[in-house]
Amino acid sequence: MAGSRLTNYLHFIWAMTEKEIKARYKHTVFGFLWVILNPVFQMFVIGFVFSFFVYIPVANYYLFLFSGLLPWQFFSLTLSKATPSFVYERSLLQKANFPREAIPLSIVLSNFVHFVVSLVLLIVFLGLSKSIVFPQALYLLPASILLLLFTASVSLLTATLQVKYRDINFFVQSLLILWFYATPIVYNLALIPSRFVILYYFNPLSYIFELFHVSVLSTSLPDIRLFLVNIFSMGLIILFSYLLYKREHRTFVDWL
Amino acid sequence: MSNVAVQLSHISKKYVVHHEKPTLVENIFKRTTSEAFWALRNINLTIHKGEKIGIIGPNGSGKTTLLKIIAGITAPTTGAANIYGRVVSLIELKAGFHPDLTGEENILLNGLLIGMSKDEIRNKITSIINFADIGSFIDAPFYTYSNGMALRLGFSIAVHAEPEILVLDENMAVGDEKFGQKSQKKMEQFFRQNKTIILVSHDLDFVKDSCTLTILMTGGKITKMGKSPAIVKYYRNTM
Known part of the structure; x- marks a missing residue:
């Protein structure tokens, strides 16, 4: 019984994800080909802009950029779309008693x-x-x-808060702009003066993005302490969003 | 305990009513005024399996809130609600469909949403389509459906979920006369079976004829509960 309940749950989450993906490409000529065309096109535009107009002294800058911008695209697009998701799907929430986290999670997974x-x-x-x-x-x-875990829990957190506090969506939009520059995406930590590096300990995304850079360009990994601090703060955020969601989700409907 | 379908103990439900202020300045500098509104106060109720329950009462007496708690759509502020068996509500029938997906894709999604398993939906899909009388539209995108077709499909999926507890709000008119009769028949079939049915209605004659027990609610409390004819008669006299 417990096993079949889990399979039903997974089927449901996956069906919702499939809906997100399918619905996006319905009535398009190229259909699922857009899954590939979009990032390729994006890469060329981004690469062009940054390699011609912004000069950053990193070897293979083109590759370096992709390795940072692709995960950032995932994170920022997901967060902007998932934050208002409970509010958008209010009629769904009023219809039946289903695992509500499926709504933001399906957005996270489809973007993933x-x-x-x-x-x-x-x-x-x-x-x-x-x-x-x-x-x-x-x-x-x-x-x-790690990025998937973090994105999922931040999305769940902002989506939960958005139900009661509709300012959150605007806050997230502004935060994402700041966060983009505060994360080693188009640059890496080696370029940052050492006295400022301490600031990156407050950004849970720092080490993840450095990992993405390193995996493509095999530069050296940053301090292991950064990893530990980032993991710890990520853990706190995951725990907090889970507890908040658990407390709030049963009465979402009262605010919608 | 095994013949209990719904067990509500000491259920109360509070809504916070916010009074909106017209400007941002007022929003920031004046304290927000909000007041508590108790939609339900200390409800105790046991519904046994197979009972047909009608809930009547004036507007704002908490009928729909009670229904929402039984359906698991919202949670009580205090107290415990124990529900034994699959609950399906025939409210918001048109919700949960994606306009760009086909009828078939939507059936899978909607079925999972109300608690059916994937295999269950696969086995019943032909029957769902036939009952809803969607015809060749089944592989067309949902936005091409008429209002009636959407309702019919929603109704068809809900009844095929084979709920043990069925929750109804008001009398729903589903589609045209032909489908109205069909859905009426299905409902009558449900009423004959050993299913628990809980319905909120202002149609007192319907409640009297189809429900074994009736609950009268006023001001968030259960005022009276008993055999339908007696309760309906009491309610009519006191109105």
């Missing part, structure tokens, strides 16, 4: 599928240009998993 596709493209590209390095390339796996 897109992210993984673009990551695979990046790896293929690396392989073709013979610039793939082992074992550093394997860092992509833990980096992606």
Whole structure:
């Protein structure tokens, strides 16, 4: 019984995710091809803009950029879409008693599928240009998993808060702009004066993005203490969002 | 305990009513005024399996809130609600469909949403489609559906979920006359079976004829509960 309940739960989460993915490409000529076309196009535009207009002294800057911008795209797009998701799906919440977390989680997972596709493209590209390095390339796996976990819990947190406090969505939009520059995405920590590096300990995304950079360019990993501090604060955020969601989700409908 | 379907003990439900202020300045500098509104006060109720319960009472007496708690859509502020068996509500029938997905894709999604398993939906999908009388629209996107078709599909999925506890708010008119009769028949079938049915209605004659027990609610409390004819008669006299 417990086993079948779990399979039903997973089926449900996956069906919701599938809905997100399918609905996005319905009535398009290229259909699922957009999953690949979009990130490729994005890569060229981003690469063009940053390599011509912004100069940052990093070897293989093009590759370096992709390795930071692809995960950032995943994180920021997911967070902006998931935050108002409970409010948008109010009629669904009023209909039945189902696991409510499926609403933001389906957005997280559908974007993660897109992210993984673009990551695979990046790896293929690396392989073709013979610039793939082992074992550093394997860092992509833990980096992606940590990013998925963090994105899921922050999305659940902001979506939960948005039900009662509708300012959260605007706050998230502003926060994402700041967060973009406060995270080593288009630069890396080696370029930061050492007295400022301490600030990056407050950003749980710092180490994850450094991992993404390293896995592609095999530069050196930052201080292990940064990892420990980041993991610890991530853990706190995950715990907090879970507890808050658990307390609030049963009465979401009262605010919608 | 095994023949109990719904057990509510000391249920109260508080809503916080916010009074909106017109400007941002007032919002920041004046204290927000909000007041508590108790929609339900200390409700104790045991519903046995197979009982047909009608809930009547004036507007604002807490009928719908009680229904929402039984359906698990919201939670009580205090007290405990224990529900034994699959609850399906025939409210918001048109919700949970994605306009861009086909009828078939939507059936899977909607079925999972109300608690069916994937296998269950696969086995019943032909029957669901036939009952809803969707015809060739089944592989067309949902936005091409008429209002009636959407309602019919929602109703068809809900009844195929084979609920043990069925929750109804008001009398729903589903689609045209033909489908109205069909759904009426299905409902009558449910009433004959050993299913627990809880319905809120202002149609007193319907409640009197179809429900074994009736609950009269006023001001968030259960004022009276008993055999339907007696309660309906009492309510009519005191109105």
